[in-house]
Amino acid sequence: MSARILSKRQLAPEITLLEVEAPRIQKRWRAGQFIIIRPLEHSERIPLTIVDSSAERQSITMVIQAVGKTTREAVALEPGDSLCDLVGPLGEPAEICAGERVLCMAGGVGVAELLPVARAYKEAGNTVVALCGARSDSYRILDEELRGCCDELHWATDDGTYGFHGNVVQLLLSLAGPGSFAEGHVIGPIPMMKAAAEATRGWGLKLHASLNPVMIDGTGMCGGCRVTVGGQVRFACVDGPCFDAHEVDFDEMTRRNRAYRDLEQVALQHDCRIGLR
Amino acid sequence: MPDPERPDDLLRKADDLTPKERLSLPKQPMPERAPQERRRSQEEVPLGFDEVHAMLEACRCLECKAKPCVAGCPVGVDIPGFIRLVRKGDFAGAIAKIRECNCLPAVTGRVCPQETQCQLHCTIAKARKDPEEAVSIGRLERFVADWEREHHARRVEPPAPPTGKRVAIVGSGPAGLSAAGDLVRLGHEVTVFEAFHKMGGVLVYGIPEFRLPKEIVQEEVDGLAAQGVRFEPNVVIGQTVTVDELLEEEGYDAVFLGTGAGLPMFLEIPGEHLIGVYSANEYLTRANLMQAYAFPKVDTPVVKADRVTVVGGGNVAMDAARTALRLGAGEVTLIYRRSRAEMPARAEEIHHAEEEGVRFLLLTNPMEILGDERGRVRGVRCLRMELGEPDASGRRRPVPVPGSEFDVPAELVIEAIGNGPNPLATSTTPGLETDRKGRIVVDPASGKTSKRGVFAGGDVVRGGSTVILAMKDGRAAARAIHEALSGERQPQEEVKA
Numbered sequence: 001m002s003a004r005i006l007s008k009r010q011l012a013p014e015i016t017l018l019e020v021e022a023p024r025i026q027k028r029w030r031a032g033q034f035i036i037i038r039p040l041e042h043s044e045r046i047p048l049t050i051v052d053s054s055a056e057r058q059s060i061t062m063v064i065q066a067v068g069k070t071t072r073e074a075v076a077l078e079p080g081d082s083l084c085d086l087v088g089p090l091g092e093p094a095e096i097c098a099g100e101r102v103l104c105m106a107g108g109v110g111v112a113e114l115l116p117v118a119r120a121y122k123e124a125g126n127t128v129v130a131l132c133g134a135r136s137d138s139y140r141i142l143d144e145e146l147r148g149c150c151d152e153l154h155w156a157t158d159d160g161t162y163g164f165h166g167n168v169v170q171l172l173l174s175l176a177g178p179g180s181f182a183e184g185h186v187i188g189p190i191p192m193m194k195a196a197a198e199a200t201r202g203w204g205l206k207l208h209a210s211l212n213p214v215m216i217d218g219t220g221m222c223g224g225c226r227v228t229v230g231g232q233v234r235f236a237c238v239d240g241p242c243f244d245a246h247e248v249d250f251d252e253m254t255r256r257n258r259a260y261r262d263l264e265q266v267a268l269q270h271d272c273r274i275g276l277r
Numbered sequence: 278m279p280d281p282e283r284p285d286d287l288l289r290k291a292d293d294l295t296p297k298e299r300l301s302l303p304k305q306p307m308p309e310r311a312p313q314e315r316r317r318s319q320e321e322v323p324l325g326f327d328e329v330h331a332m333l334e335a336c337r338c339l340e341c342k343a344k345p346c347v348a349g350c351p352v353g354v355d356i357p358g359f360i361r362l363v364r365k366g367d368f369a370g371a372i373a374k375i376r377e378c379n380c381l382p383a384v385t386g387r388v389c390p391q392e393t394q395c396q397l398h399c400t401i402a403k404a405r406k407d408p409e410e411a412v413s414i415g416r417l418e419r420f421v422a423d424w425e426r427e428h429h430a431r432r433v434e435p436p437a438p439p440t441g442k443r444v445a446i447v448g449s450g451p452a453g454l455s456a457a458g459d460l461v462r463l464g465h466e467v468t469v470f471e472a473f474h475k476m477g478g479v480l481v482y483g484i485p486e487f488r489l490p491k492e493i494v495q496e497e498v499d500g501l502a503a504q505g506v507r508f509e510p511n512v513v514i515g516q517t518v519t520v521d522e523l524l525e526e527e528g529y530d531a532v533f534l535g536t537g538a539g540l541p542m543f544l545e546i547p548g549e550h551l552i553g554v555y556s557a558n559e560y561l562t563r564a565n566l567m568q569a570y571a572f573p574k575v576d577t578p579v580v581k582a583d584r585v586t587v588v589g590g591g592n593v594a595m596d597a598a599r600t601a602l603r604l605g606a607g608e609v610t611l612i613y614r615r616s617r618a619e620m621p622a623r624a625e626e627i628h629h630a631e632e633e634g635v636r637f638l639l640l641t642n643p644m645e646i647l648g649d650e651r652g653r654v655r656g657v658r659c660l661r662m663e664l665g666e667p668d669a670s671g672r673r674r675p676v677p678v679p680g681s682e683f684d685v686p687a688e689l690v691i692e693a694i695g696n697g698p699n700p701l702a703t704s705t706t707p708g709l710e711t712d713r714k715g716r717i718v719v720d721p722a723s724g725k726t727s728k729r730g731v732f733a734g735g736d737v738v739r740g741g742s743t744v745i746l747a748m749k750d751g752r753a754a755a756r757a758i759h760e761a762l763s764g765e766r767q768p769q770e771e772v773k774a
């Protein structure tokens with residue numbers, strides 16, 4: 001299956017949007033589902049949330065934060081190049097309620113991943129309040145797209161260069177409390193999702209967290225992405241990636257996601273050495 | 278009696294040897310890499326026969342009229358027939374004879390449990406009262422398959438007239454590949470869908486390079502492609518497209534599900550979420566499919582450790598243990614709750630693992646995986662077992678010895694305790710009957726499922742089984758699919774006539 005890159009857009013430093021030809025996936029995907037890409041022959045398989053699609057262009061859109069070797073090589077590809085492999089849509093779609101006041105929360109690159117969920121909430125007749133966090137004004141992404149589907153959009157920046165000065169959980173606490181929302185969706189770095197879950201415990205809010213554990217196949221075959229939710233072992237790739245945020249064992253997930261931290265540095269340094277040659 | 282020390286002399290007289298003379302010929306040894314050399318290498322362990330050794334080994338076959346070995350072969354290869362051709366030096370004829378029944382001979386010649394199938398019934402073994410003395414059927418099969426590959430002697434069969442019928446094969450493992458091979462030969466248009474980026478299923482993600490070189494699997498896939506089979510990787514049936522859509526929207530006339538047993542079981546003991554605990558599926562997929570042994574030249578890492586424990590006693594456990602050695606482990610301990618006699622792994626695999634230095638801790642059951650303050654594995658708490666009465670499987674049931682807890686230090690734990698069928702395709706196909714273990718229910722002779730137009734075979738039907746039985750299922754289903762599709766075609770033919 002060809003996975004030709006149709007367009008590429010730099011959204012913020014280190015955050016890149018790729019539009020890729022994917023006729024089967026564009027037809028089928030729903031908000032909350034993900035894909036796995038292998039940009040080059042020697043690459044890892046990396047899971048990415050599907051952000052958008054176009055039936056006309058037979059394409060899907062993904063947003064990549066270049067943090068490791070594989071993601072850096074992925075964003076170095078140009079329109080006309082092809083991803084070596086692209087498979088999906090994987091996982092279960094996000095659970096979307098109807099006719100409620102809903103909370104959409106995201107931080108960093110998670111803001112892009114929130115977009116399809118916010119749109120789905122809107123289309124289902126909800127009142128959508130989005131709270132998005134970024135390091136700084138220049139790191140804010142997809143503002144216009146989010147405004148198109150949210151009834152309210154609030155930004156928080158760590159350095160106060162735009163919107164609320166602080167993180168997105170602090171922003172939430174400044175705006176809302178118990179009873180403010182019936183349902184919600186949170187996606188972003190693990191510490192942020194954990195803090196959001198802690199802050200909203202007892203609010204009567206059903207909060208879905210979209211998890212991003214280490215994965216290989218994305219089809220339930222290896223169990224590498226196992227997480228504990230409400231004391232039960234679940235595979236994020238097939239049972240998720242969205243789970244009840246108040247039931248997820250985020251501490252365990254934090255530890256497991258660090259499994260390859262040292263080795264990731266080795267890969268990056270190996271890459272740098274090759275680059276110098 | 279010809280002198281076995283003088284092969285030329287013996288081979289010249291090969292046609293005239295009496296059964297008694299054949300019976301007295303010594304079994305030809307299979308050269309292997311030395312354990313110390315191979316335990317750090319991905320290179321294949323057995324080196325294979327050369328032409329002379331293959332012909333000498335072939336001379337041992339009595340060519341019994343009753344052919345007990347053929348009855349022991351799940352796909353019914355004419356074993357004495359191909360061995361006779363090897364003895365005469367007609368290797369092209371020999372491989373053609375095998376290919377009549379077996380489309381993956383280079384694979385089965387390596388991974389089939391011949392000692393419990395064809396070779397178990399060999400008359401020589403019975404006469405000598407030693408199963409080890411059977412004619413080395415598997416090694417001869419491997420030899421002619423390798424000869425064919427090395428001499429580029431693969432015969433591309435003339436395509437049958439197109440039937441106009443389309444068949445979708447789901448999964449590119451042994452069941453799917455053999456079904457595809459038979460169906461394309463009969464003139465059907467065949468597409469194989471694979472969830473991974475590479476074709477071969479368990480042959481590429483599960484079985485390690487040192488036991489089955491990946492280029493062999495690739496050549497078989499290329500051979501099928503040359504016959505006209507279309508391969509589509511990166512398609513997860515049930516997610517990317519459903520079985521119903523294949524039948525109703527994409528114009529397929531039949532679907533064969535060979536999706537395998539890709540759902541790992543875990544021990545469900547405390548500590549399984551620690552860093553350094555893998556399912557064998559994950560460990561082997563990282564090492565084999567993603568080639569983590571070449572990290573950082575490739576991007577996929579795998580946790581490496583000095584002390585590794587593997588839990589389980591099957592072939593997958595042996596593969597994981599031997600892979601750990603090749604990834605640099607100093608000490609590999611295999612923990613199995615029963616005794617050696619109950620180990621489901623092939624004798625050859627157990628033997629190879631032991632030769633390479635894998636330590637076996639038998640009659641031992643893991644109770645808990647122990648971790649350090651950083652959430653990494655530091656050991657396994659175990660309990661000694663003793664054997665009690667036979668259980669449902671006929672094997673004696675392991676019973677814990679009270680108060681016998683002890684710890685095995687380790688930084689990596691690999692659980693190889695079995696796999697169930699992956700439910701992605703089955704759970705998204707309405708009308709497809711499965712049993713309580715998630716296996717697809719079929720008519721064993723034809724692979725027919727409860728759903729019209731849908732057939733299944735291999736591990737998704739059998740649970741964890743063997744490559745050759747998956748191939749047998751693939752062939753049986755191909756035959757049934759052909760009959761079903763031909764049946765539909767008959768009225769038109771009559772009109773033409």
